[in-house]
């Protein structure tokens with residue numbers, strides 16, 4: 435079965451509307467895109483996308499209509515792995531082919547370990563499927579059917595908890611991208627994050643946008659390589675699994691002006707103070723790599739402890755239990 439049949443995607447849009455591909459190798463950014471989402475949607479690594487766009491200084495913030503060069507091998511694919519109404523290939527151990535690769539990429543993107551993306555559904559991929567199913571509260575049978583594909587699609591578009599309902603007391607922030615990224619955060623962090631964004635607006639008149647919340651371990655490793663084994667400036671000291679972003683416990687913000695432009699030179703000290711008053715740890719106080727856009731909640735847990743809980747399945751809806 436071809437990937438097209440699996441993904442059931444719509445015909446490619448024509449013209450130069452945002453998100454369309456007016457010429458090969460270039461993508462016109464839409465509102466709310468980040469380099470990570472563009473890489474994911476085109477089946478390429480964040481690293482290769484960064485390499486193709488040396489002018490992009492912050493991979494989390496790109497602008498609507500910005501032209502993003504696509505590296506070789508990029509293919510447009512929809513955020514959902516399998517459309518709800520589309521054909522649903524049923525996969526189990528022993529299956530082979532591009533659909534299995536798609537499954538393996540989806541599992542890896544959700545922080546699970548299916549082994550190499552080789553298109554072969556072996557025991558390791560089966561183990562990752564069962565872990566994934568357990569984390570989503572669906573039947574643990576190691577067989578990938580409609581329900582598992584659906585959960586994987588949500589994982590790809592919003593992070594591990596995308597399928598979990600947002601609790602009723604999480605306020606809206608007036609910024610759709612921010613609300614969506616907050617909804618992908620750990621359930622214990624969502625309400626505080628939303629209240630923080632709203633309080634900064636009320637007290638300082640500064641509208642913040644959450645540029646990144648949950649970040650997969652694979653994305654984290656690509657960022658860690660930057661400035662070390664890959665070109666570019668060092669942007670993080672955290673390897674995959676050692677950032678609170680990898681557990682949905684951290685988020686980054688930037689000021690967004692009324693005209694939609696972003697301001698990195700905002701009043702970070704005042705913003706950081708409000709965050710700290712609300713129980714958030716602020717990256718602006720770090721000494722090894724000052725990270726002023728970064729806020730997190732650790733619940734007294736180190737990332738080593740979080741990773742142990744994740745690996746041992748001490749999770750609810752894909753998020754590590756923090757209490």
Ligand SMILES: [Zn+2]
Pocket residue numbers: 679684685686725727728729
């Ligand atoms: Zn951060």
